[in-house]
Amino acid sequence: MTRAVLDGPITDDRLDDARLALGWQLVNVLPKTRTSPSQLHFLSRDRRSLVAVVDDPQLDLTYLAASSPTPELLRAELSAIRSTLPTLELAVIDALLGSSRAGPPAIESLARGLGAAALVADESPARSARFVAALQHESREIRVRALVASAYARWPSLRPAIGEVARTDVDLTVRSLAENALTAFAGLP
Amino acid sequence: MSTPLRPRLAPWVRPRLHHFRESGSHASHVVLHDARTHESVHLETRLFSIVALADGTRDFDALTLAAERDGLLQRRSELRALLDQLSARGLLVDGIANPGESPVPPDPADQSQRPLDVLPIHLACDGRGGCCRQYPSIAFSDAEATRARVHAPAVLDGLADRRRVFLPLSGNTREAHGVAFVDGACAYLADADAEGARACVIHPVRPLGCQLYPATLVDDGEAIRVSVKVECDCVARSVGLPPEKGEPLVAREVKHRGDLPAGLDVVTLPARITLDETTEISRAEWLLRRARLLDLLVTDGARIDDVAAMACTFADAVRSLGTRPQLPKSAAPSFASLESSINALAARTQAMSEAAIAWRSPRDRARRLRLLCAEAAARLLGTKKLPPPRDHQRALEVFHLRAALYGHQLVFGTLATELRALAVRVYVARMIDDESEGAPLTLVEATMRIADGRD
Numbered sequence: 001m002t003r004a005v006l007d008g009p010i011t012d013d014r015l016d017d018a019r020l021a022l023g024w025q026l027v028n029v030l031p032k033t034r035t036s037p038s039q040l041h042f043l044s045r046d047r048r049s050l051v052a053v054v055d056d057p058q059l060d061l062t063y064l065a066a067s068s069p070t071p072e073l074l075r076a077e078l079s080a081i082r083s084t085l086p087t088l089e090l091a092v093i094d095a096l097l098g099s100s101r102a103g104p105p106a107i108e109s110l111a112r113g114l115g116a117a118a119l120v121a122d123e124s125p126a127r128s129a130r131f132v133a134a135l136q137h138e139s140r141e142i143r144v145r146a147l148v149a150s151a152y153a154r155w156p157s158l159r160p161a162i163g164e165v166a167r168t169d170v171d172l173t174v175r176s177l178a179e180n181a182l183t184a185f186a187g188l189p
Numbered sequence: 190m191s192t193p194l195r196p197r198l199a200p201w202v203r204p205r206l207h208h209f210r211e212s213g214s215h216a217s218h219v220v221l222h223d224a225r226t227h228e229s230v231h232l233e234t235r236l237f238s239i240v241a242l243a244d245g246t247r248d249f250d251a252l253t254l255a256a257e258r259d260g261l262l263q264r265r266s267e268l269r270a271l272l273d274q275l276s277a278r279g280l281l282v283d284g285i286a287n288p289g290e291s292p293v294p295p296d297p298a299d300q301s302q303r304p305l306d307v308l309p310i311h312l313a314c315d316g317r318g319g320c321c322r323q324y325p326s327i328a329f330s331d332a333e334a335t336r337a338r339v340h341a342p343a344v345l346d347g348l349a350d351r352r353r354v355f356l357p358l359s360g361n362t363r364e365a366h367g368v369a370f371v372d373g374a375c376a377y378l379a380d381a382d383a384e385g386a387r388a389c390v391i392h393p394v395r396p397l398g399c400q401l402y403p404a405t406l407v408d409d410g411e412a413i414r415v416s417v418k419v420e421c422d423c424v425a426r427s428v429g430l431p432p433e434k435g436e437p438l439v440a441r442e443v444k445h446r447g448d449l450p451a452g453l454d455v456v457t458l459p460a461r462i463t464l465d466e467t468t469e470i471s472r473a474e475w476l477l478r479r480a481r482l483l484d485l486l487v488t489d490g491a492r493i494d495d496v497a498a499m500a501c502t503f504a505d506a507v508r509s510l511g512t513r514p515q516l517p518k519s520a521a522p523s524f525a526s527l528e529s530s531i532n533a534l535a536a537r538t539q540a541m542s543e544a545a546i547a548w549r550s551p552r553d554r555a556r557r558l559r560l561l562c563a564e565a566a567a568r569l570l571g572t573k574k575l576p577p578p579r580d581h582q583r584a585l586e587v588f589h590l591r592a593a594l595y596g597h598q599l600v601f602g603t604l605a606t607e608l609r610a611l612a613v614r615v616y617v618a619r620m621i622d623d624e625s626e627g628a629p630l631t632l633v634e635a636t637m638r639i640a641d642g643r644d
């Protein structure tokens with residue numbers, strides 16, 4: 001399963017136009033439940049790849065998760081998607097992670113960067129450092145978003161920082177969110 | 190009104206598929222007629238195919254999936270907007286059934302021995318298919334639709350795909366179907382030959398309704414009264430024909446209700462008959478009065494100079510109608526006394542005509558009939574005078590009143606109102622000079638049956 005994060009709010013019409021252009025067939029619609037985001041499932045034109053479009057309210061992002069029987073098919077599918085729908089490339093995501101600490105637009109960018117990195121980026125010391133910084137951010141909203149993103153990313157290097165939040169955050173609700181986030185790491189080395 | 194969670198076309202919606210032949214090309218669309226308001230919504234056939242999938246079992250997501258499976262889905266927002274639009278017009282209901290939608294259970298009493306009482310007229314069909322080109326609905330049962338598709342598989346390629354020839358007769362029903370139209374004519378009506386004759390290509394297996402047209406059947410508890418709708422030029426030309434020149438309304442060997450084909454729609458006369466706003470009589474009393482009136486129409490009919498005036502006189506004396514040994518003395522009504530009814534008819538036919546011009550083909554007979562009626566009604570309003578009968582139309586007008594009484598056609602509403610409405614239609618018909626589409630009275634009657642939602 002490979003993911004790509006869609007850039008910006010994607011309307012239903014934009015998605016339907018892409019569906020028609022790519023020759024996808026809509027094969028399932030999963031409405032949002034208490035535990036999972038809403039999803040649209042598509043079969044690719046050759047009916048060999050499955051693409052899920054996930055509208056994730058926790059990360060406030062829409063992303064695609066594609067699976068194909070071979071890496072070549074997967075690459076081809078992703079490249080077709082990228083030429084039809086705007087996706088957040090890795091360099092952009094890293095830039096978002098480095099957003100300045102001040103002001104609401106920067107906070108919003110940082111939050112997007114955290115979510116997108118959790119979905120599509122590999123663990124690296126630089127990215128982990130950005131996440132750790134976000135977990136200690138002065139903005140409660142960023143700390144919460146960083147906890148959610150960390151639970152998605154499940155990078156082992158983040159576990160100590162999350163434990164620290166669970167013990168010391170000034171906000172008791174954030175501490176309990178951190179406790180929850182730690183459960184995502186259960187079973188990891 | 191919020192859009193139903195699991196939408197379904199309401200049972201009062203009559204979807205009709207119309208094909209148009211325009212200089213070699215072929216176009217089609219679906220008209221959704223609302224039988225309650227007489228308004229209509231036009232849809233491209235792809236969108237109707239999606240609406241047909243909305244059968245009360247699917248929510249929006251399931252509907253998009255079904256549409257996608259059938260290759261019909263474009264933008265989901267288009268579908269959402271369509272459902273919202275249909276819902277706002279009251280054309281959708283929720284779920285698979287609502288109270289009152291199930292068919293009326295059959296009367297348990299055995300009426301198979303009830304005799305048929307048939308109006309003595311012998312019909313000679315002109316074979317031009319006028320009746321196959323003037324109504325917005327031609328009904329087929331499920332079995333009749335299958336027989337037709339098998340008998341004439343090439344018609345609209347209907348054997349391969351039923352939906353090219355048939356849509357549900359109303360709502361999402363699967364039991365009865367409405368045939369598609371080509372330039373307003375039944376899809377099974379062949380093109381005209383050199384003499385102008387148009388054959389039914391499924392004649393041996395045509396539906397029961399067509400076989401019996403233009404007969405009406407009403408069970409009044411004593412007999413099945415078989416009369417005729419004066420809506421077809423063949424009726425006009427058959428008035429006074431000797432028996433050997435035509436066919437009776439039902440085959441001679443059909444003598445009792447039990448001899449009628451199964452599945453036939455025989456209407457039951459109400460137990461109480463409404464004469465005017467304040468007077469009702471029993472069905473038995475009405476049967477006595479009707480019988481006397483019909484006798485008088487036979488004995489004195491020749492002396493009726495003006496049937497429209499006589500119908501108004503009947504309406505004025507409705508409480509004593511049929512209780513005296515002679516017909517009341519006919520007095521011509523004033524224009525003012527009928528003006529509001531004429532106005533209403535003019536407005537209805539004008540609206541129908543405008544709607545027909547907007548989307549019906551110029552080759553469409555229904556469009557021409559609506560235009561003729563609208564123009565005649567407008568002229569009548571303009572002259573402010575009620576026209577006298579024309580000699581060559583007098584016999585048909587008298588026959589019309591007689592057929593209506595014979596078949597109880599005027600007592601399903603308020604008798605006085607129906608008599609005046611009949612008079613107004615006769616006056617409008619007298620304003621039509623162009624008889625190329627058939628006897629004017631038949632055109633007005635057919636058009637107003639559609640206008641009043643009696644089809």
Ligand code: SF4
Nearest residue numbers: 321375377378389399
């Ligand atoms: S089925 Fe035949 S008889 Fe009936 S309307 Fe069509 S063409 Fe006419």
